[in-house]
Amino acid sequence: MTVSRVLRNRGDVSQATRERVLEASKKLGYVPNKIAGALASQRVNLVAVIIPSMSNMVFPEVMTGISEVLENSPLQPVVGITHYRPEQEERVLYEMLSWRPSGVIIAGLEHSEASRAMLENAGIPIVEIMDTDGEPIDSMVGISHRRAGIEMAKEIAKAGYKRIAFLGTKMPLDHRARKRFEGLTDALAKEGIEIADHEFYSGGSGLLKGRELTEMVLKRSPDVDFLYYSNDMIAAGGLLYCLDNGIDVPGQVGLAGFNGIELLDGLNPRLATMDACRREIGNKAAEIIAKCTEDGADHSGQRIELSPRLDVGDTLKR
Template identity: 70%
Template structure:
């Protein structure tokens, strides 16, 4: 004889197990209403022992929203975004909201699909990476009627709110620091700039600062697919073989910068005396390198926490429209480490 699957538990089951009314059970589980401490503990203990989980869909039918925050990011393999998620989780764990993550792989068409699917579940808010989106994505975000926070970048006009850094400013500041250190034959190594808008903006700010100092980029080397140590070693060897006279390399991120540093140390380069190196992101995983790579912090965890807090604050106030102050620009700082002359 086939065994019947168990039916879902209901408020009535918890009511019978705890000996209180269904209305009281509902108040306790929603943390609403005036219920004594003893009754609350009785209900919660009964629900826990039974394995009862509230039916959020039923509540969502009435409110048209579920207690989820859609977090749409390009990658989880990039070391940047797990730290952003840490900041988001730290804030949301104090509330009834839960983040649910969608990955776009830096592809506009995939971002459209992920956003469409997530909005169909009627989340309470959206946190989405970047300010550049397709027209369909922008239309969906504007029409969603929920708080939308674009993160990582402030070089542009947000749909609703934005938290991040100015990548053009970050590039300019690193360019000025490299010039002040006396380097003049400078190479740039980074990801293909078409899909990664933030890396492109840093490159633009960097070249702008160099131009104001009367210096042009001497050489570039671009790559696609992955930001691993091996890729950094490979492209550093390529650019230095082609232009052995370079005296400074600026990497679009720390992971390839670390690979470049390891290769150059193996080859016996005088760092930072003859050749300076700098990256971006201040990835903590790389703190164990033989030398600390010069870098700039991208404020990842703070970006996540500030974005999540905007969502919570807006929902508490039930405000769907924000003021001009909704763009929060954080200020990263350069760490010179052991690979740039001071």
């Protein structure tokens, strides 16, 4: 019974006894049968983390935030990838929930009818992350992407730019990019400015993709004076294209991205961007799940909206 309590991290066991049991377990190479334990408890100490991509540099940082919290608990994150496809999200969610996890952390507020039904009937804590522009199933942690688009539009207009183009991921699959685009266009319209051009793409984000998109837009609309990108990686590619082709940044053309990726901190000139609070989102989402598991109390319905920070860098006129 003492060994069982130690291995399940339950009950009142002295630290000395706990260490002896764990040392013996390690020497024997013993691994508890979680499936057998789940039959009794109806739950395993896994947290299903469902995200669109791991190649996008945003989500590894979210995962870091989740892991920082869960490593101090009995819970372990298990990751499922949806590739921004609703039907893939359904399959991943079905498989994950069949293991009876202790909670689900899932990116976005938009889900198919089948996915929403599974989440609503799971009977475990659900935390939707990255976005607060909508109604959550249970709890949500993120930023308002519409507000992020609005704030960027205000800075663009204040700097005196008039011919703005948007370059981003294919919509409506990327709902958060869509909301930033909507916030941008609405705020610019209030300043009497309309989007002059746009270019959408599918597939991974990278420097080459940014260069290609920027070339297409500037050749098609040479009078464009500002390029707003849906993420920093394609924005960095656009910046390199401009520098290679003698385009004055930010005098002739201004640029801004989104996400505040640390990898690009060494760029010169420094890219204008907005930090999406990725690590903090992961922290707070994991804290909700861990707290529910730790004390068994109902911590559902939490709505945590973080405030992204705008960095005008060197590519947006002051």
